[in-house]
Amino acid sequence: MADLSTLFAGRIRCPNPFWLASGPPANCGDQVMRAFDAGWGGAVWKTLGEPIVNVSSRYSSVDLNGQRMMGLNNIELITDRPLDVNLREIGEVKKRYPHHAVIASLMVESRREAWHEIVRRSEDAGADGLELNFGCPHGMSERGMGSAVGQVPEYCAMITEWVKEVARTPVLVKLTPNITDIRRVARAARKGGADGLSAINTINSITGIDLDTFIPRPNVDGLSAHGGYCGPAVKPIALHMVQQIAVDPEVGLPVSGIGGISGWREAAEFLLLGCQSVQLCTAPMHWGFRIVEDMIDGLKNWMDEKGFRTVEDFRGLSLPRIQDWKDLNLNYKIVARIDPDTCIGCDLCYIACWDGAHQCIHIDGHASPESFAEASRRRIATTPIPKLDGVAENGSHKTPPERIPCVDEDECVGCNLCWLVCPVEDCISMERVETGLPAQSWEQRMGSKC
Amino acid sequence: MEASRCLFCFDAPCTAACPTHIDVPRFIKKIATGNLRGSALTILDSNLLGLSCSRVCPVDVLCEGACVMHRYNKQPIEIGRLQRAAMDWFYAHNPSLPVAPENRAKRVACIGAGPASLACAAELRRRGYPAVIFDRNPLPGGLNTYGIAEYKLRPPDSLKEVELVRSMGVEFRLGVEAFAKIEAIECEFDAIFLGIGLGPTRRLGIPGEDLPGFIDALRFIADYKTSSIPVGRRVVVIGAGNTAIDAATAAKRLGAQEIHIVYRRGEAEMPAFEYEYEIAKLDGIVFHWWTQVKRIHGSESVESIECARPDGTIFNLACDMVIPAIGQSRLVDFLARCRGVEVREGRVVINRETGQTENRKYFAGGDCVNGGREVVDAAADGKRAGIGIAQWLEADHG
Numbered sequence: 001m002a003d004l005s006t007l008f009a010g011r012i013r014c015p016n017p018f019w020l021a022s023g024p025p026a027n028c029g030d031q032v033m034r035a036f037d038a039g040w041g042g043a044v045w046k047t048l049g050e051p052i053v054n055v056s057s058r059y060s061s062v063d064l065n066g067q068r069m070m071g072l073n074n075i076e077l078i079t080d081r082p083l084d085v086n087l088r089e090i091g092e093v094k095k096r097y098p099h100h101a102v103i104a105s106l107m108v109e110s111r112r113e114a115w116h117e118i119v120r121r122s123e124d125a126g127a128d129g130l131e132l133n134f135g136c137p138h139g140m141s142e143r144g145m146g147s148a149v150g151q152v153p154e155y156c157a158m159i160t161e162w163v164k165e166v167a168r169t170p171v172l173v174k175l176t177p178n179i180t181d182i183r184r185v186a187r188a189a190r191k192g193g194a195d196g197l198s199a200i201n202t203i204n205s206i207t208g209i210d211l212d213t214f215i216p217r218p219n220v221d222g223l224s225a226h227g228g229y230c231g232p233a234v235k236p237i238a239l240h241m242v243q244q245i246a247v248d249p250e251v252g253l254p255v256s257g258i259g260g261i262s263g264w265r266e267a268a269e270f271l272l273l274g275c276q277s278v279q280l281c282t283a284p285m286h287w288g289f290r291i292v293e294d295m296i297d298g299l300k301n302w303m304d305e306k307g308f309r310t311v312e313d314f315r316g317l318s319l320p321r322i323q324d325w326k327d328l329n330l331n332y333k334i335v336a337r338i339d340p341d342t343c344i345g346c347d348l349c350y351i352a353c354w355d356g357a358h359q360c361i362h363i364d365g366h367a368s369p370e371s372f373a374e375a376s377r378r379r380i381a382t383t384p385i386p387k388l389d390g391v392a393e394n395g396s397h398k399t400p401p402e403r404i405p406c407v408d409e410d411e412c413v414g415c416n417l418c419w420l421v422c423p424v425e426d427c428i429s430m431e432r433v434e435t436g437l438p439a440q441s442w443e444q445r446m447g448s449k450c
Numbered sequence: 451m452e453a454s455r456c457l458f459c460f461d462a463p464c465t466a467a468c469p470t471h472i473d474v475p476r477f478i479k480k481i482a483t484g485n486l487r488g489s490a491l492t493i494l495d496s497n498l499l500g501l502s503c504s505r506v507c508p509v510d511v512l513c514e515g516a517c518v519m520h521r522y523n524k525q526p527i528e529i530g531r532l533q534r535a536a537m538d539w540f541y542a543h544n545p546s547l548p549v550a551p552e553n554r555a556k557r558v559a560c561i562g563a564g565p566a567s568l569a570c571a572a573e574l575r576r577r578g579y580p581a582v583i584f585d586r587n588p589l590p591g592g593l594n595t596y597g598i599a600e601y602k603l604r605p606p607d608s609l610k611e612v613e614l615v616r617s618m619g620v621e622f623r624l625g626v627e628a629f630a631k632i633e634a635i636e637c638e639f640d641a642i643f644l645g646i647g648l649g650p651t652r653r654l655g656i657p658g659e660d661l662p663g664f665i666d667a668l669r670f671i672a673d674y675k676t677s678s679i680p681v682g683r684r685v686v687v688i689g690a691g692n693t694a695i696d697a698a699t700a701a702k703r704l705g706a707q708e709i710h711i712v713y714r715r716g717e718a719e720m721p722a723f724e725y726e727y728e729i730a731k732l733d734g735i736v737f738h739w740w741t742q743v744k745r746i747h748g749s750e751s752v753e754s755i756e757c758a759r760p761d762g763t764i765f766n767l768a769c770d771m772v773i774p775a776i777g778q779s780r781l782v783d784f785l786a787r788c789r790g791v792e793v794r795e796g797r798v799v800i801n802r803e804t805g806q807t808e809n810r811k812y813f814a815g816g817d818c819v820n821g822g823r824e825v826v827d828a829a830a831d832g833k834r835a836g837i838g839i840a841q842w843l844e845a846d847h848g
Contacts, residue, residue, distance in 0.1 A: 065482075066454050344521040346459040348459065369461075379466070403463070
């Protein structure tokens, strides 16, 4: 059976790589203990720091076709509980769960003494590590904290240095995605002495506007403010940023991956891009701590199936598979093939190829979608009367051949669009065709012309 | 939720399967985006009787039966239910439809106030032609008001559609026997649409048909829906079409204790739709297959019905009410007075794309053309004829 036990940055041990991210699910000791009971390997405590006041409401979301909270936005600030209470509870949790990871997330004003003090007190309370919140993009950033720090590499390096002057435990810097090139801040964190990185924090967002009141969400007494976006929708952005810092030779730090993870599959993706642990917030906010059971079970079963004994066996395995575009093989060709036996005749691939791609899927006998639709209109111009016209009342459930599209393989550019829109599993397959040409990248092609 | 399950097929089979060719994916997509008015207008643009059709259409043999989901072993999109949602929203929010701004000089009479005429008259109003609907009944709507089982379509819903048509400027002349006034109508109007449907239930031609307690199924359903009617304790319905089932289930609702359906052929030949049959079985109705009715017994009123099986066995079913539902007769007499309108096997012969009859002034559609089919077929016929009449009046007639 696969072993999920994790050692982050060489010093933080936990039973598995699944951590609660700093946020509402890790707001108090009781929550964190219940999460550990459910199976979570670690928790990054809701950010400790300057006293704040929160507003109501705080969250808003984007739904997609009945799936609630595809994307979640929040304007909540850091913890609004007294520092003493949080620190005492961190101590209690550590006492009762010595083998789980408890990381203190920190954010104070940009003064060396303030940082020294919060670092000392957190470590004295028993935290296994520190996460510097340089990522929170709303509210706190207006006061010069959070992403206001994370957007300026020099500030990031300076404060990391201050923390490292006194820290005894590993220091992670949490990065904001609200920046042109995340690697610059990651490098600054490294320069400041960070032991690891957490990425990504939430993305600046306005989720939507109420079309009756014209007030954007979340509505705070008729006004709204931009918030931080997270949830399943942000995963592709997070994966890209994680990959960028994972392969940058000037960064070279362990990464705790965050952004759109809602189960073991997404967790595995972040681990395949080199993360040593992953953090979740939206998913436990949506479904509760219990989701971790399937995350552990699912990841272990997948690892067993693939023959991986530990996370280290596959961590970072996909990193070499991401290169620059100029390195891709221009002579690799695939084409779409439609299986007529499973095609249901929705013709979505046909119209997608015509309107949205390269006009290489055809319906026999028709020069364009317009001529196809026109022929249908003519065919149905009258209503058959079965007794008079001798037509069968019940059609069979087989796709009529005239609705099954076919691909012109010479014209097909292998773009994948038809395969992406096809609602039937395994009906369209993208298959390799031999070009007889050796692999050649753009760089090689341009080089050979010089 | 259900709306977002629709795949939005290109040149969708459900649209082809609908006799009125409602653009189904388009109206469903509009529901999904919250554009309910747009969705309703998309439906009504093709089918003015979208409300009643969403309740009475045999969707499993029409749009839902054609849904590509069947071929993926998935439940078809519940098109009927979605259409009902859009229609209910529409009728709850100031229902109105656009009409042409000006009135043209040529006028059209529509005989019969059923679905075919309503669809035809509305189509004419959209094109600016004044239209008058005649019906001998006091309430408009035809079989939608009088003839379809209460649980499927209540008279108030049928009348909502009538009101929509009225709001488009169509005049209704009710309680008028057009049959007797056809010459006057010919003089007053430039074109005539026959949406007269069919006549009363056919006679069986057996002894006892005139006894009290013997009541035509359509009369029975009409009375059930629009007034009060006594029901027998033990009821025998003759025939196994959808009207027979409607009559049997109506008798059940009225309190009959024992209901039999007697049909001259077998279960497999039964013309009623599968789901109608299921409802009848749930109501505890007893079916007698391969059973021929010989005579009705009774001294002052119906007392029993004598039946024969193919093997020659004769049996009596005690009953105090007999409801024949063996199909409607043709309105042959009426049609004979519409000079030049060709009638074949009791059906009006038309150009199927325009609804025009042999007498070019006459157009026709609905049951009197197709021999008795669904509301949606009549709606399609009416619409086509409306367009046909407008084109003919414009081109041929100035």
